[in-house]
Amino acid sequence: MALFAKKHKGFDAATVPPAMDANEAASIAFAHDQGLSRHHFVEGEHPAVRIEHLNKTFNGETQVLRDVNLDVWNGEIVVVLGPSGSGKSTMLRCINLLETPTAGHILIDDEEITGKSGREVARVRRELGMVFQGFNLFPHLTALENVMVGQTKVLKKDKEEARAEAIKQLEAVGMGDRIDFKPPQLSGGQQQRVAIARAVAMHPKVLLFDEPTSALDPELVRDVLGVMRELALHGNMTMIVVTHEMGFAREVADRVVFMEGGVVVEQGLPEDVFDHPQHERTKQFLGSIG
Amino acid sequence: MGEGEEVKDITLTLPEGGSFEGSSTKVTALDGLTRTGVEGVATPSDNSLKVVFSEPVSQNLLVRLEVEGMAFPSEGGDVVVGGSYTTGAGEQKLDDSKPIETIANTPLQSIVSFLDESPAVAAWNSNQFLGMFFKPQLLVTSLCTLAPGWLLCLAIVAIAYPIAIMLGLLFAFMKISRYRILRAIAITYVNLLRGTPLFLQIYIMFFGLPMMNINIDNNVLGVIVIAVNASAYLAEIFRAGIQSIPEGQYEAASSLGMTYLQTMFYVILPQTIRRVIPTVTSDFITSYKDTSLLSSVGVMELMMFAKNLTSVSGNMTPYVAAAIFYLIVTLPLIKVVGNIEKRIAHSEHGHGLRPKIRTNEEGSAQAEAELGDEISVHAEALEREGALGERVMLSFNSVAAEV
Numbered sequence: 293m294a295l296f297a298k299k300h301k302g303f304d305a306a307t308v309p310p311a312m313d314a315n316e317a318a319s320i321a322f323a324h325d326q327g328l329s330r331h332h333f334v335e336g337e338h339p340a341v342r343i344e345h346l347n348k349t350f351n352g353e354t355q356v357l358r359d360v361n362l363d364v365w366n367g368e369i370v371v372v373l374g375p376s377g378s379g380k381s382t383m384l385r386c387i388n389l390l391e392t393p394t395a396g397h398i399l400i401d402d403e404e405i406t407g408k409s410g411r412e413v414a415r416v417r418r419e420l421g422m423v424f425q426g427f428n429l430f431p432h433l434t435a436l437e438n439v440m441v442g443q444t445k446v447l448k449k450d451k452e453e454a455r456a457e458a459i460k461q462l463e464a465v466g467m468g469d470r471i472d473f474k475p476p477q478l479s480g481g482q483q484q485r486v487a488i489a490r491a492v493a494m495h496p497k498v499l500l501f502d503e504p505t506s507a508l509d510p511e512l513v514r515d516v517l518g519v520m521r522e523l524a525l526h527g528n529m530t531m532i533v534v535t536h537e538m539g540f541a542r543e544v545a546d547r548v549v550f551m552e553g554g555v556v557v558e559q560g561l562p563e564d565v566f567d568h569p570q571h572e573r574t575k576q577f578l579g580s581i582g
Numbered sequence: 583m584g585e586g587e588e589v590k591d592i593t594l595t596l597p598e599g600g601s602f603e604g605s606s607t608k609v610t611a612l613d614g615l616t617r618t619g620v621e622g623v624a625t626p627s628d629n630s631l632k633v634v635f636s637e638p639v640s641q642n643l644l645v646r647l648e649v650e651g652m653a654f655p656s657e658g659g660d661v662v663v664g665g666s667y668t669t670g671a672g673e674q675k676l677d678d679s680k681p682i683e684t685i686a687n688t689p690l691q692s693i694v695s696f697l698d699e700s701p702a703v704a705a706w707n708s709n710q711f712l713g714m715f716f717k718p719q720l721l722v723t724s725l726c727t728l729a730p731g732w733l734l735c736l737a738i739v740a741i742a743y744p745i746a747i748m749l750g751l752l753f754a755f756m757k758i759s760r761y762r763i764l765r766a767i768a769i770t771y772v773n774l775l776r777g778t779p780l781f782l783q784i785y786i787m788f789f790g791l792p793m794m795n796i797n798i799d800n801n802v803l804g805v806i807v808i809a810v811n812a813s814a815y816l817a818e819i820f821r822a823g824i825q826s827i828p829e830g831q832y833e834a835a836s837s838l839g840m841t842y843l844q845t846m847f848y849v850i851l852p853q854t855i856r857r858v859i860p861t862v863t864s865d866f867i868t869s870y871k872d873t874s875l876l877s878s879v880g881v882m883e884l885m886m887f888a889k890n891l892t893s894v895s896g897n898m899t900p901y902v903a904a905a906i907f908y909l910i911v912t913l914p915l916i917k918v919v920g921n922i923e924k925r926i927a928h929s930e931h932g933h934g935l936r937p938k939i940r941t942n943e944e945g946s947a948q949a950e951a952e953l954g955d956e957i958s959v960h961a962e963a964l965e966r967e968g969a970l971g972e973r974v975m976l977s978f979n980s981v982a983a984e985v
Contacts, residue, residue, distance in 0.1 A: 390833055411841060418839030428834035431930070432852045434937075442838035445848055472937035476930055487834075494838060 311344055311397040311404055321363035328560045329547035331368040338402055339363035340530045341387060341498055346396035348382055348554075356382045358554040360396070364498070364532055369524045371541040371562075372534045374551035375577055380534045383551070384500050387532070388420040389413055400497065418446060421491030425503040427483040429475040435462060435486045436471040439493045447494065454493075461489035465519045481512030485519050492523065499523070501533040513537070520544070538581065542566055550574045587669040588638035591622075592647065592676070595630045595664040599655030602626035608648040611639055618643060658686030690726050694719050717899045724891055724903035731887035732907040735873045738801065738883065742809035743866060749809065750816025757821050768817065775814035781875050783807055788879040804876045804883075812869045819861050823854040856926060863919045867912050874908075884908070 312320075318338040326333055341364040348357040356379045364370050372380045385391040387398055389405065398406050405416045429438050439458035443449045449457070462468050465485040475483050484504055491499055501520065505513040517540050523529055524544045535541065541548055542562045549559040550571075558565060558574045569575045596602070607624035610617065620643070622633040631649065639645055654661050660681035666673050697703045697719045707713035756768035775783070787807050791798060798806075827850050835845040877885035888904035 388837055390837065414836065414839050414841045417837055420837070422833075422837035424830060424834065426830050428828075428830035430831065430834070430849055430853075432856060441848055442840070445844050446839040469940045470937075471940065474929075477936055490838070 311399065314338060314399075314402040317342060317344070325363055325365070325547075329365070329368060329370075330561060331365045331546045333365070337365065339399075340366045340368075340401060341532070342397070342399040342402075343383070343387070344397040344399070346383065346386060346398065347394045348379070348386060348391060349394045356554050357386070357393075360551075360554070360556055362549065362556060362559075364530060366530055367528060369529075369531045369544055369546045370533070370549060371545035371547070372532065372549045372551060373536070373538075373541060373577070374557075378551045379554040380551045381502055384502050384532060384534050387498075387500060388417050388422055390422075414446075418494065419497045421494055421496035421499045423484070423487050423491050423499070423501045423504045425506050427475070427480070427487045427507075429483050429487055429490070431475045434472050434474055435467060435478070435489075438475070438486055439490045442490065442494050457493050458489070461493045462486065464492075464522075465489045466515070479512060480508045481515045484508065484512075484516045488516075488519055488523070492527070492529075498530045498532065501531065501535065503534055503536070505535065505537060536581070538566070538578075550577065552577070587671060588640050589635070589645070590638050590668045590670075591632055591634040592645070592667045593630055593632045593665055594647070594649065595666075596652065597655055597661060598629060599657065600629045600661070601653045602629070602631040602649065603653070605631065605649050605651040607631070607633060607650075609633060609635070610646040610648070611635075612644040612646070613642070620645075622647075624649075654682075654684045656687035656692070658684045660684075690722065693722050697722065713897075715898045715902055717897055720891075720895055720897050720899040721903055724888070724900040725906070727891055728884055728887045728900065728903050728907060731882060731884035731904075734801065734881070734883045735870065735907075736911070738804050738808060738873050738876070738881075739866070739870045742805045743812065743869060745805075745809040746812035746816055746869070747862075749813030750820050753813065753817035754820035754824060757817065758824060772814045772817050775811055776818070780807075780811050780872055781878070783811055784875055784879055800879070800881050804873070804881045807876075808869055808873060811872070812865065815865050815868075816862065819858050819865065820854065823858040823861075824850060826857060827853050860919045860923045860926070863915055863922070867915050870911060871908060 311317075315338075318336075321339050321342065322333060322335075322337075325331070341362075343360055343362040346357050346360040347355070349355045360379070360383055362370075362383075372384070374380045382391055386393050389398075389408075393406050396406070397404055400416065400419055403416075405413075408416065429435075430441065433441060436455070436458050439461055440451075440454045443454035443457060444451060447454075459468065459471060462471050465488055467482060467485050467489065470478065470482065473482075475486070478486065488504075504520065505516050508516060517537060520531075520533070521540065521544050524531055533540075533545075545562045547559060548562045548565040550557050550565060550569075550573075552573050558569065558571045565574065566578065569578055594602070602624075603626050605624070605626060607622070609620065609622035609624075611620035612618070620639055621636045623636075624631055624633045631652075633647060661684050662681050663679040665676035667676060668674075703718050707717055753768045753771055756764040757772070759765055759768075784807050787803055788800075791803070831849055831853070832845060835849040840848070873881075873883055874885040876883055877889060880886070884904050884907055888900040891900035892898065
C-alpha cells in the first residue's frame with residue numbers, strides 16, 4: 293500500500309544540481325567507464341540507465357545512499373557486490389522507484405524518471421523488469437498465468453499471443469513442464485525461474501535482480517544461476533544484478549561494482565576487482581568471503 | 583307436520599364420510615317466546631345423529647338443535663345436511679338444509695388429527711418437558727405456519743448481504759485511502775456501527791424515520807438496517823484481508839507496470855477474497871440470525887410468527903420450530919466454513935491435487951483446467967422451501983346446524 297500512498301513526495305531535486313545535459317553526461321560517462329567494463333563501447337552511445345547524485349534517507353535520519361553515480365550501458369551486465377546494509381538493494385529499488393529517491397536523478401534512456409507520479413511511474417516500470425529475493429509470484433495464479441498477466445493487462449497483448457510468449461519464456465527457464473502449477477506447489481528454485489520468465493516476458497529494457505538466490509537452498513541456487521547466465525550471455529539483455537555469488541560475478545559480469553556504506557567504493561572488470569582490489573574495504577570484503 | 587301430531591325424535595344425516603362422533607348437542611324448544619322444559623338425548627351413529635326428546639314435542643313448538651363438533655367429509659365441497667323426524671304416524675322427511683361450503687382437509691390437518699388420535703403421541707405429550715417443547719402436533723403446525731417468516735428472513739438477508747459487501751468494500755478502501763478525510767469518514771462509520779448494538783440501530787431507524795415523516799416499508803427498512811450493520815463488520819474484514827497481502831505482491835505487480843487499480847483487481851483482491859471467504863461466511867451467519875431482532879419492530883419474520891403462535895398456544899414448541907429453521911441454514915454453512923478453511927490451509931502449503939507434469943510435446947499445447955486448489959464454495963442449503971408450502975388452518979369446530 294505504502295508503495296502507492298507515498299507517491300513521490302519527499303523528492304527534493306533542489307538539493308542536487310539539475311540533471312546534466314544528456315550528451316555531456318554520456319560523453320563523461322563514456323570516458324569514465326571505458327576500461328572498467330567488458331562492454332563494447334560504441335562512440336556516441338548513451339547509457340541505458342544513468343544514476344546521478346542519488347541519495348536516499350529513510351525516516352529522515354538513516355542515510356542509506358550517499359551521492360551514488362553509476363551508468364549502465366545497453367547490453368551490459370553489471371554485478372553489484374557489497375556487505376549487507378551497504379545500500380546496494382536500495383539503489384536497485386530506487387531504479388524502478390520501489391523506493392523514492394530522497395535526492396538525485398535517475399534516467400532511463402535519457403528520460404528522467406524521478407519526480408514522476410501515478411500513471412507515468414507505471415509506464416516507466418514497464419521498461420524495468422525486476423526479480424526479487426522472495427520471488428513474489430502471484431500465488432493465486434498458475435506459473436503460466438503469472439507470466440501472462442503482465443502481458444495481457446499492462447501491454448494489452450491478446451491472450452493467445454501472451455500465452456505463446458509465456459510458454460516460450462517458461463521453456464527457456466526449464467519450467468515448460470510445470471506451466472499449470474501454482475507457486476506454492478513449486479520449489480523455491482522453480483518459483484524463481486518462473487519469476488525470471490515473468491520479468492523477461494515483458495521485454496524490459498533493463499532487468500534488475502535483487503539477490504535472486506539468497507532465499508534459496510544451496511542445491512537450488514545452481515539452476516537459477518544457470519538461467520541467469522544463459523540470459524546474460526545469450527539474451528542480449530541489460531542486467532543489474534545484486535548478489536553474493538562471486539563465481540557468477542567473475543564469470544558473467546561485464547563490470548563489478550563494490551558498494552559499502554551507501555557509496556560506490558570501487559568498480560571495474562571482474563578480474564581487476566577480484567584479483568587486484570584497490571581499496572582496503574574491497575580487500576577486506578573479498579577476503580572475508582574467501 | 584301433520585295436525586295434532588307430536589314429534590318424538592329427530593335424526594340428522596350427513597353425507598357419507600361425515601360424522602357426529604364427539605359432538606355436543608343442545609336442544610331448545612320454544613313455545614312462542616317461552617322456553618319449554620323439553621330436553622333431548624343425542625346419540626351419534628356413523629354419519630347420523632338421533633335426538634330423542636324427553637317428552638314428545640307438540641307441533642306448535644319451535645325446536646332448535648345446536649350441534650357442535652361434527653365432522654364434514656374430508657373431501658370438502660358443498661355439504662347438505664338431511665334429516666327426518668318421527669311422529670305417531672311414522673317417519674317423515676325434513677327439508678334438506680342449504681348447501682354448506684366446506685374446504686377439503688389439508689394434509690396438515692390430516693397429519694394433526696392423526697397425531698391427535700395416536701396414543702404414542704398422547705404418551706409423549708404427557709411428559710411435561712416433551713409436551714411443552716416438542717409437542718408433535720404443534721411442531722407440524724409451526725413448521726408450516728413459520729415458513730413464510732423464514733422465507734422473509736432469507737429474503738432480507740439475501741438482498742441485504744450483497745449490498746453489505748459493496749458497502750464493506752467501499753469503506754475498506756476508504757479506510758486504507760491516502761486521503762485523511764476519507765479515512766476519517768470510514769473510521770467513524772465503522773466504529774459507530776460496530777460500537778452500538780444492532781437492536782439500538784433498529785430502534786433508531788424504525789422509530790426515528792417515521793418521526794421525521796419518512797415512511798419506508800418495514801421489510802425494506804429491515805434490509806437497509808441489516809445491510810448497513812453488516813457492512814461495518816465486512817469493511818473491517820476486507821481491510822484486514824487486503825492488508826494481510828504481503829508488500830511483495832504490490833511490488834511485483836508494480837514492477838510489471840501495473841497501475842494501482844490493476845494491482846488491486848488482478849493481484850490483491852483475488853487473493854484477499856480467498857482469504858476472507860471463511861470469515862465472511864461466518865459474518866453472513868451472524869447477519870442471518872440477526873434478522874430475528876427485526877421481530878421487535880413488527881417485521882413479520884420467523885421470530886414474529888413463532889412468538890405469535892406461542893402466545894396463542896401457550897406452548898414453547900413454535901420456538902423450537904423457529905430454531906430448526908435457523909439451523910437448516912446455519913449448520914451447513916458452518917460446515918462449509920470449516921471445509922474452506924481446511925482447503926485454504928492445504929493449498930497455501932502447496933499440498934493437494936497437483937497438475938500433471940507435462941512432457942515436452944504437450945508443453946506448448948493448451949492448458950487443461952486441472953487445478954488442484956481452486957476454491958469452490960458450496961452454496962447449498964439456501965434453497966429448501968417446497969415441503970412446507972401450505973398453511974391452511976381452518977377448523978370446523980363450531981358449525982351450528984340449525985333446523
